[in-house]
Amino acid sequence: MNNIINRLAGSVSSVAIATSMVGATGLMLAPGSALAQDGPVCTSPVRILAQPRDGLTLLEEYAAEFEELSGALFQIDYMNEGDRRVRSQADASLIGRYNIYYVDEANLAQFASSNWIVPLMPHYPAEYDFDDFDPGRVATATYDDTVWFAPIMGGGDLLVYRTDLMEAAGLEPPETLDELFEVVAALHDPANGIYGIGLRGQRGSGANVWRWMPYFKGMGGEWFVDGEPAMNSDAGVQATKTYLDLFEYSAPGTRTGSWDESTGAFRAGQIALIIESAPLAGITLDSTQSQVADRVGFAKPPAPLTGGGFAHGFAIGERANQSDAERDCAGLWIAWATSREQELRRLEIGQAGELNRQSIFASDLFAETFGEGLPAALTETAEVTQVNFWQHANWPELGNHWGIILEELITGTRDDIPAALAELEAFAANLSD
Amino acid sequence: MNMSRRFGQAFLLLMVFMVLFPLLWTLLNAFKQNVDILTRAPKFIFTPVLDNMIFVLSRQSVLQALVNSLIICLVSVVVGVVLGLPAAYAIARYPNRITDELQFFVLSLRFLPPVAVAIPLMVIWLNLGLYDTRLAMIVTYSLLTISITIWLSVPGFQQVPKEIEEAARVDGCGVYAVFFRIALPVAARTLLGAVAFSFVLIWNEFLIALMLTTSDARTLPIVASEMSQLGMDVPWGILNAAVILLSIPPLLLLGLLSSFMNSVFSRKKK
């Protein structure tokens, strides 16, 4: 902390220097832009609450560059997904220590409708070219016709599988649910340390519920019909039963595990196939993070699963940034952190998890790094990607409640699926009014 | 007899192993890379790396939490000493119905479920604009340090022989002088242990800190638990390093606490 303040006090950077610096590194900062005022944009270190992302770790190495640009340093506090949601909610509603929040599709409605964050675009410098972001992600970042965050990651779902195991068994990647069960059962070989699939069992609207929703929506389920809770439908029962059945083949530790446990097991070579959020694909291709980098293939999820469209990004907090100047500063950090230049840096060292810009996807370097298979699968899966969750400020509460019940079902402390869904409906009835 | 004695000793050695092995294992893991930790069979031979320790120590949040923990613990322990020791002395020296009830009141503070204190305090500190500050943490923790210091120091003062104090009084010392010049030094060994206990208790405190801090005043246990829950390719080595660093201060006080226990329980020998 003191360190930051000392360096801040010692810094005499001005936008003039910043402009030349940034110009030199390839980013065009238009003369006479809103930022080209006298003196630095930021007067105190920018504080960010985020989830750990390789792209952000990389970003921290360029802190000096941001200091040149803005006149201040920044500090990122990292928390896992569940804790990040809880902490940012508490901070945004009550305290306001953080200038910038890491927001996602699931809590955007809550943050925006509660005015915990402010619209991004008035504070986003035009020269960073917001329109370059993937339209799907921009759509997810939009609520009530306003853009609230700039994406750091996002996408739909992909089926990621082990090509070597698939070939050895003479199987093709599954295209339907029936095939999925066949393939998973055929490849499941615990004696040799291979598990058929990796699921998420840990409670949470963005954890077990997130992975359950493609089955629910894919089988025709709806959260609400005519304003009445409708989870306890055939689709709801069937989806839950299917998800539970698949756990027979899921790697150990995943019944109470989340993204980390299941994708970790896949990257350690213990899982034959996994249906997960698209950024996993790039991670599995990165040999520093994956022991199976040379043995993975990609496809769209088996029908009728709907890919869970999602996006995570950075939004400007309302409480911590009372003045327009502070909001400009936060906006500048967001723009800088999600700039094309940063994405290029990530791509250059093979980080695929946090790429969001069309110009990056279209670049030769992208094709060189990830080959043909991944871009093709990404295009295919875009077609089945949709919004699976209930788009409402109370979604986190509903999702978390179902998360607990689902965890109970998965770990076997209860087994009556219709009763569980009925309990969820009763809870939802209280929430929606 | 001898056989069963050997057997008993062997069993106790096994218990020593149960105590120390998990800790030594954690210590080893703190110097391993992830590839050496995530193995099917435990690995005892590996190339040690300092990366984990360096990472932990160079995190801004860890250093800030260390400073927070030190300031918050030390100040609230001092508050506990300044307010608690005299009260303990009064309770020990004037045994009557009132001090008896007071001693029970102090003890009963330990019955309070921490959530019952932490939830309202969160709202109170928020309303006062002091939420997530060191001051709020110090005031909150003082409740714990004062009561623990009183509770653990009463036996220490009771052990001070009355004759010494009376001799001092005959020599013309006032009651306050007796407290400062006689009772405190005589009971020092026990009192030091009591203070050390209150330090360890505060240093290790988790629930209240979890509810009353978000960023500025986070203490070390909070930051350590955040690291342990980080996810995304769980950095096990780093976690082990954080655990080791967090555990060092309480263990430094081991000797002090052990001698405290000896002096408290040995009184019956007389």
Add this chain to the structure above:
Amino acid sequence: MFRQKSLPYVFLVPTILILMILAFVPLGYAINLSFRNMTLFRPDSSYVGFENFVNLWSDRRFLNALWVSAKWQVITVTATMLAAVFLGVLMFETLSPRQRNIMCLIFLVPVLLPRVCAAFVWRFAFHPLYGIFTYPYRAITGEPLEILSNPNLALWAVAYVDLWQWGFFFAVIIVKLLEALPHQPIEAARLDHARTWEIHAYITLPMLRAQLVALTLIKAIESLRSFDLIYVMTRGGPGISTETLDMYAFSQGFIEAGRISYASSMAVIMLLLTIIIFTIIWKRVRA
């Protein structure tokens, strides 16, 4: 003469006043909160009378949490006392005083560790694939061993960590107590050829009855502080099988929803239960 009599007042009044303020203001506030419908994320709130308390009795998770907390108390207190008495007697009987002192020093280590650290050390040791504790099972059967994600085992595993911290600590205390006992009755019994276990069962432990009861009570009070272990190791899961009252209150107040009034009403119930139960027991024991 005034100086003579002032000491207890000067030494006690400020301290006790401060303690009362620090304890009663939050408690009063908690009671006030429990009759409102305040949530963290909406500024407005109003009095709702006993609604929170009424809702609690039809909340299956609350009832479950009561049950889990009760189980937790019984398991940890019993296990700690049994282990401590057994280990204490064993140390007293088989070790020389010097060996005993060294072992006491080692046995103090677990309780001094921050509970967060102890929880983490064991959470990793219980890891189904890489844990050192599960290794023997894995090596023999070739199968992973799931402990913390097994609803039937998770509470026991967490209770084991509590035992690991407190059992050894209490064993040290019991050794010290045994050492402080007068030697004559023990020697006399030995001359009568009493067996070792008979000496302790019929002579030493009955002599320590009051201290053992006090220790049991202290452990019961400390067992109420289970939150750190459960938060780090299971977060109340799998499902709600390790969800104790404080974990559920925290969950309702902070994790799943900001229902701070609802959480407060749970805290008030915990408060009443513990104060009533412990005050009755404590007073009875001392009488």
